[in-house]
Amino acid sequence: MGKVVVDEVLVRKVASNARLLVSDEEVKRLVVELNDVLSYFSLIDSLDVSNVEPSFQPYKMKNVFREDVVRNPIHVEVSLSNTKNKKGAYFLGPGVL
Amino acid sequence: MISVVDYVRGVSEGKISILDYVSKVCDEIEEKNSVYSHFNFFDRAFVVSQAEALERDIKKGRKGKLLGVPVSVKDCLCVKGIESKAGSKILSGYKPFFDATAVAKVRSEGAIILGKTSQDEFGFGSFSVNSDKVPLNPFDLERSCGGSSGGAAGFAALTKHTHVAIAESTGGSIACPASFCGVSSLTPTYGVVSRYGLIDYANSLDKIGVIGKSMVDVEALFSVLVGRDEKDSTSVDFSYSVSEVGKVVLGVPSDLLDLIEDEKIKSVFYKKLDFVESLGHKVIDVSFPLNSKFGVAVYYLIAMAEASTNLAKYCGMRYGAEESVVNFSGNFNDYFSFVRSKYFGTEAKRRIMVGTFVRMSGFRDAYYLRAMKARTLLIEEFKKAFSKVDFLAWPAMPMVAPKFSEIAKLSPVQNYAADLCTVPPNLAGLPHATINAGFVNSLPLGFMVVGDHFVDSKLVSFMKSIETNGDSL
Numbered sequence: 001m002g003k004v005v006v007d008e009v010l011v012r013k014v015a016s017n018a019r020l021l022v023s024d025e026e027v028k029r030l031v032v033e034l035n036d037v038l039s040y041f042s043l044i045d046s047l048d049v050s051n052v053e054p055s056f057q058p059y060k061m062k063n064v065f066r067e068d069v070v071r072n073p074i075h076v077e078v079s080l081s082n083t084k085n086k087k088g089a090y091f092l093g094p095g096v097l
Numbered sequence: 098m099i100s101v102v103d104y105v106r107g108v109s110e111g112k113i114s115i116l117d118y119v120s121k122v123c124d125e126i127e128e129k130n131s132v133y134s135h136f137n138f139f140d141r142a143f144v145v146s147q148a149e150a151l152e153r154d155i156k157k158g159r160k161g162k163l164l165g166v167p168v169s170v171k172d173c174l175c176v177k178g179i180e181s182k183a184g185s186k187i188l189s190g191y192k193p194f195f196d197a198t199a200v201a202k203v204r205s206e207g208a209i210i211l212g213k214t215s216q217d218e219f220g221f222g223s224f225s226v227n228s229d230k231v232p233l234n235p236f237d238l239e240r241s242c243g244g245s246s247g248g249a250a251g252f253a254a255l256t257k258h259t260h261v262a263i264a265e266s267t268g269g270s271i272a273c274p275a276s277f278c279g280v281s282s283l284t285p286t287y288g289v290v291s292r293y294g295l296i297d298y299a300n301s302l303d304k305i306g307v308i309g310k311s312m313v314d315v316e317a318l319f320s321v322l323v324g325r326d327e328k329d330s331t332s333v334d335f336s337y338s339v340s341e342v343g344k345v346v347l348g349v350p351s352d353l354l355d356l357i358e359d360e361k362i363k364s365v366f367y368k369k370l371d372f373v374e375s376l377g378h379k380v381i382d383v384s385f386p387l388n389s390k391f392g393v394a395v396y397y398l399i400a401m402a403e404a405s406t407n408l409a410k411y412c413g414m415r416y417g418a419e420e421s422v423v424n425f426s427g428n429f430n431d432y433f434s435f436v437r438s439k440y441f442g443t444e445a446k447r448r449i450m451v452g453t454f455v456r457m458s459g460f461r462d463a464y465y466l467r468a469m470k471a472r473t474l475l476i477e478e479f480k481k482a483f484s485k486v487d488f489l490a491w492p493a494m495p496m497v498a499p500k501f502s503e504i505a506k507l508s509p510v511q512n513y514a515a516d517l518c519t520v521p522p523n524l525a526g527l528p529h530a531t532i533n534a535g536f537v538n539s540l541p542l543g544f545m546v547v548g549d550h551f552v553d554s555k556l557v558s559f560m561k562s563i564e565t566n567g568d569s570l
Binding site for chain 2 (some may be wrong): 001004006010011014015018019020021022024030034036037038039040041043044045047049052053054055056057058059061063064066074078079081082083084085091092093094095096
């Protein structure tokens with residue numbers, strides 16, 4: 001594909017998609033860095049990949065199944081042991097609205 | 098310093114007291130970790146309690162292949178009840194309620210877990226500088242241990258005691274620090290060691306491996322880590338066996354060597370290669386243009402894309418760093434964004450940004466999918482080479498350990514380019530091992546050998562046969 005030019009608008013859009021807050025200063029730095037990195041990535045544009053299958057794993061793997069049986073469940077207290085944001089037997093989350 | 102095998106024999110014969118020995122290791126860590134920062138987590142009481150329990154069990158007849166052996170664990174592997182944060186603030190305080198399978202396996206063979214070794218945040222780096230705790234190189238305190246398993250390699254080099262390290266590699270995080278610290282290492286074939294309990298970086302690339310003082314020690318730990326695990330659907334049936342190596346044909350890719358600018362690096366590598374040839378092995382030149390030219394770009398595209406999805410789960414809920422959701426003004430998106438922005442480090446954010454971009458609608462096919470297709474071509478290039486040779490060999494890194502002042506001047510792309518030698522086998526999921534090749538200006542350099550998928554046993558046997566006394570520290 002042709003060269004993509006990353007600007008401040010695109011950086012803010014990507015940051016929003018990635019759930020990251022970026023300051024004006026960070027946006028300016030990321031514009032430069034993303035352009036550098038993507039320019040480097042464009043090196044692979046010269047590779048002919050027509051009629052080539054993608055390798056999502058290093059070698060072909062088979063899907064693996066196990067018996068659908070209940071095993072030792074994680075106890076509620078254990079599940080909640082790594083957070084202070086809890087109420088009764090539930091995780092307490094941020095507001096939806 | 099005695100080998101792991103001799104240590105276990107000494108313990109089994111009652112000649113070595115585990116409690117006395119690990120107490121000395123604890124003394125060493127307590128004395129030196131404030132300077133070297135090889136451990137993110139260390140607690141003498143945690144170590145001693147394991148040793149006491151083991152000694153009681155031995156009196157009742159307990160056996161094991163790693164009986165009483167001090168083993169360090171990279172911070173990205175879960176250890177039950179011990180803070181496991183993969184070098185990231187966003188996992189601060191996270192104490193898993195289970196052991197990673199690799200950790201459970203060494204425990205079942207009687208190993209003593211020393212603590213969690215320092216690393217780049219989530220493995221994002223080649224110099225272990227992308228974290229609060231930066232491990233220092235035992236050869237020169239102003240230089241990097243390499244990354245991302247810097248603490249593991251640094252301590253393996255520094256310690257005067259028997260010890261092996263469980264490490265992890267995505268694009269070179271085992272071979273690089275082993276090279277910089279002058280120790281031995283093995284990164285196995287993808288899937289040979291279960292990754293259950295690994296705090297992941299990039300799923301199609303992550304591999305758990307070993308760093309030790311010598312290949313004999315690496316073998317001792319590796320042999321107990323392997324095998325299928327139903328908790329990891331990508332793990333495969335594999336058992337380690339000592340192999341007869343015989344005479345091998347070793348391919349050297351001149352395309353890759355041509356890209357290494359430092360002639361001293363090549364000189365040390367070729368000197369070691371001459372030694373290997375003198376043992377009766379054959380060395381031939383192989384063509385390797387695609388991996389040499391495109392390896393780093395393809396690797397980073399895939400790694401960042403996968404990392405950006407893996408890190409989406411860290412949002413300040415359930416475990417790790419969090420804020421009070423009751424007092425937070427804003428909706429869940431505001432909360433997730435606030436926590437992620439506050440606790441992820443600079444390099445993690447950069448990789449999330451790039452990885453998110455290359456997966457976005459309109460760009461996915463041009464970047465991510467294209468990289469996955471390019472990966473097929475790079476793997477095929479390896480397979481073509483392995484139709485002519487048993488193994489491939491080249492320097493583990495294009496440089497010796499750089500100074501921190503030099504690293505600070507590198508741009509992100511210059512940082513990534515340092516992985517020129519390590520990304521090809523990682524991208525292809527191929528087993529690769531390193532031993533020390535020699536020294537450039539008194540700093541160690543690794544000699545890396547790469548094998549085809551699942552020839553891990555033969556690779557280890559070959560590396561043992563070419564490692565000489567004095568190669569490693």
